[in-house]
Amino acid sequence: GIGDLNLAYQCFKLTLVNNNDYAEAYNNLAVLEMRKGHIEQARALLQTASSLAPHLYEPHFNFAVLSEKVGDLQRSYTAAQKSEEAFPGHVDTQQLLKQLKQHFAML
Numbered sequence: 001g002i003g004d005l006n007l008a009y010q011c012f013k014l015t016l017v018n019n020n021d022y023a024e025a026y027n028n029l030a031v032l033e034m035r036k037g038h039i040e041q042a043r044a045l046l047q048t049a050s051s052l053a054p055h056l057y058e059p060h061f062n063f064a065v066l067s068e069k070v071g072d073l074q075r076s077y078t079a080a081q082k083s084e085e086a087f088p089g090h091v092d093t094q095q096l097l098k099q100l101k102q103h104f105a106m107l
Helices: 005-018 023-036 039-052 058-069 073-086 091-106
Strands: none
Touching: 005 023, 023 039, 023 058, 039 058, 058 073, 058 091, 073 091
């Protein structure tokens, strides 16, 4: 909350030492890795979070955003659909899906 990303990173790592199945910690670590530009590490963390808790929308949405940013539109669309299934009312997911559909229509 105060913007200390290094402290947040350490806290999420400690969370995983305590509970290696905590999907939210993997998701949040992935967000921090994305901010650092560590794309592959973020992708791996998001895949872990998604497999541990497929009912959560955040890992799917974050994976969709990450994939879209690196140009992997098919994976982005698939992940956005999973995010939509988990939380149909998520506005950002709806916007991303609309954007991806428009892009696919131009192809």
